Amino acid sequence: MVGEAAKKKILIVDDEEYFTKLVKLNLEATGEYEVRTENKGLQGIAAAREFNPDLIFLDILMPDMEGGEVAFQLENDPGAKNIPIVFLTAVAKKEEVRQGKGLIGGHPFMSKPVTTAELIQCIEENARR
Amino acid sequence: MRIRIGTKIFIALFIFFIQISLLMFVFFMVNRQHEQAILNQYRELERINLVKDLQLALVKVIMPANDFLIPGGAADELENFKVIDSKVRDLIEKLNRVGFSRTEEKELLNRIEKKYSGIKEIALQIFVIPGAIGNIESGRLMEKMDKIADDAARDMEMFYEFAQRDMEEVKMKEHKVKVLFDIIILAEILSNIILILFGLFFFRRVISLPLETIRNIVLEIGRGNLEKKVNIRSNDEIGDLADSFNKMTDDLKRLIQKEKELTTIAEMAVDVEKKRTVELKRTYNKLQMTQEQLIQAEKLNAVGLLASGVAHEVRNPLGIIIQGVNYLEEKITTKEEDVLEVLAMLKDSVKRADKIINALLDFSRAASLNLQPEDINSILENSLNLVKNQFKFDNIEIVREIKIDIPRVLVDKNKIEQVFINILLNAVQAMSGGGKIIIRSYDKQLEEIKNGIGKRREDHFRVGEKAVIVEFEDTGVGISEENIKKIFDPFFTTKSPRVGTGLGLSVSRNILHMHKGLIYVQSKIGKGTKITVILKIAGGGKISQ
Secondary structure, X not given: OHHHHHOEEEEEEOOOHHHHHHHHHHHHHOOOEEEEEEOOHHHHHXXXXXXXXXXXXXXXXXXOOOHHHHHHHHHOOOOOOOOOEEEEEOOOOXXXXXXXXXXXXXXXXXXXXXXXXXXXXXXXXXXXX | OOOOHHHHHHHHHHHHHHHHHHHHHHHHHHHHHHHHHHHHHHHHHHHHHHHHHHHHHXXXXXXXXXXXXXXXXXXXXXXXXXXXXXXXXXXXXXXXXXXXXXXXXXXHHHHHHHHHHHHHHHHHHHHHOOOOOOOHHHHHHHHHHHHHHHHHHHHHHHHHHHHHHHHHHHHHHHHHXXXXXXXXXXXHHHHHHHHHHHHHHHHHHHHHHHHHHHHHHHHHHHOOOOOOOOOOOOOOHHHHHHHHHHHHHHHHHHHHHHHHHHHHHHHHHHHHHHHHHHHHHHHXXXXXXXXXXXXXXXXXXXXXXXXXXXXXXXXXXXXXXXXXXXXXXXXXOOOOHHHHHHHHHHHHHHHHHHHHHHHHHHHHOOOOOOOEEEOHHHHHHHHHHHHHHHOOOOOEEEEEEEOOOOOOEEEOHHHHHHHHHHHHHHHHHHOOOOEEXXXXXXXXXXXXXXXXXXXXXXXXXXXXXXXXXXXXXXXXXXXXXXXXXXXXXXXXXXXXXXXXXXXXHHHHHHHHHHOOOEEEEEEEOOOEEEEXXXXXXXXXXXXXX
C-alpha cells in the first residue's frame, strides 16, 4: 500500500481513446504512476475532483468541451485548482512550444506526437509532490 | 419729357433764325433811318442852296428898278426884272415844295413872299411910270421898295439861319443813326459769333460728347470692363441709346455671369467627375488589392485551417503510433533485429510526417509579421550561424561581399531568417561535394523591368526605387529550366523525402511576398544557382529617376 501511495497520480483527458489507453499502458508500465483516463472534457473535470491527480494531461481540441474550458473550470474549483495541468496539442509546433516557453494560459503544453520519454520528463518537471 | 434730337436741332436753328431775322429787321430799320437822315441832309442842303439863291435873287430883284431909274439905264430892265421875278417865284415854289422843318420857317417864307409881292408891286409901278427918272413918285416908291427889300433880306437872313440850324440838326441826326448802324452791325457780328459758338457747344454737348462717351465705353467694354456704365441723362435718342446700351451691358454682364456660373458648374462637374474617377479608380484599386489580400488571406486562412486540421488529424494518430511503438519497445523482449528495425522505421516515419506537418504550419502562419527596421547583414550572419550549427560546412567556402553601410530594411527578423536559412540549406544541400557560397548585400536603384518591378499595381517596386538586395550564389548542381518554374510551388522538391518537405522556397516566397519583397532564381545545371532577394528599405526608398 505504501508503494501504491507513493505512485504519482496522472489524469489524461483526451478524446483519442487509443492515445489515452496507450499512454496509460506506457506510464503504468514504468510502475511509477497511477493513470486514469477520460475521453470527454466534462468527465475529465469530475475525474479531477474525484481522483485528485498530481498532474493532468489535457487535450485542447475535444468535441464536447475544449481543453481551455476544462482548465478554466478546474482553476475555479477549490478542490482542483492546485492540480498542475499540461496541455497536449496537435496544432502547435515543438519550436513554438520552446518559443512560448511552453505555456498556454499559464499552463505548460506539449506538442503531439509525444514519446513516452517526453511525457515522463514532463511529469517529473511539473507534477505535485 | 422726351424731346427728339431733331426737335432740339430744329429749336436751335429756329432760335438762330429768329435772331438773324431780328437783326435783319433792326438793320433794315436803322438803315431806313439812315437813308432818311441822308435824304434829310440832301433836302436841307437843297433848301440852304435855295435860300441862298433866294437871298441873292431878292437882292437882285430891286436892281432892275433901280437901274431903270438911273439915267442911261438899260431899256430892257423890265425884261431883267421879269427874269429875276420868275426865278424868285420859282425858288419860293421850290422852297415850298422842299417843305419845312418848323412852322416858323413856313411863316417866315410866307412873310418873305408877301414882302416880295410888295416889292414886285412897287417895281411894276416904277416901270410903268413914264419918265420915272428924277420923278419924286418913283423916288418914293424906290425908297419904299428898298425898305421892304431890307425887311425881306432880314427875314431871309433869319430863314437862312434856320436852314443852317436845320442842316446842323440833320447832320447830327445822321451821325447818330450812323453810330447806331455801326453798333447794330457790330452787335450782329457778335451775336452771330455767340450763336455759332452756342450752336457748336450745343451740338458738342448734345451729340458729339455723348457719342464719344458711348464710343469710349464700348471700347472699354470690349476690353472686358463690364462695370463701365454710360452716364448720360438725356431726354433724347442719345439718352435712349445710353439707356439701351446700359441695359445691353447689364444683360451682357448677366449673360457672362451666367456663363461663368455655368463654366464653374461645368468645371465643378468636371472636377467632381475627375475626383470621382480618381476615387473610383482608387476604390477599385483598393478593392482589388483588398480582394487580393482577402483572397491571399483566405488562401492563407484556408491553408492555415487546413494545416491545423491536418495537423490535428494527423498528429493524433501519430501520437498514438508513437505511444504504441513506445509500448511495444517496452514489451518486446526479443532481440530480433528485424523487429527493432521495424520499430525504428515506424518512429522515423512518424518524425517525417511530423516534419511535414511543421512545414505546413510554417506555410500557413506567415500571415502575421512583426515588422521592425533591421540590419540585413546581422540577419544574414544569424541565419548563417543557425545553418552552421545544424550542418557541416567542411567543404563549403563562404564568401561575404557585404556592404557595411547599408540602409535598414523593414522586416520580421525571424521570418527573413527563416527565408535565408531555407536558401542556405538548399545551397548546402546542392553542394554535397563541397563548393562555394557567395553572399552579397548591397543597395541600389532598381532598373530592370521584370515581374515585380514596374508600374503595374501588383508590382512591389517602382523603377528607380532604392532597395536592398541580397544574393546567394552557390556552385551547386543547379536547377533545370523546367524545374525553375516549379520550385516555388508547395510540396515541390527534388530532394529525397527524408531531406526536404517541398515547402521551403514556397514558404520563403510567401514570406517575401508579405514583406512586399521579391525573390528570383537564376540557375544553370552543373554551374550553380543564384537566388536574389529584394527587400524594401525602412522609411521607403526614394525614387529618383
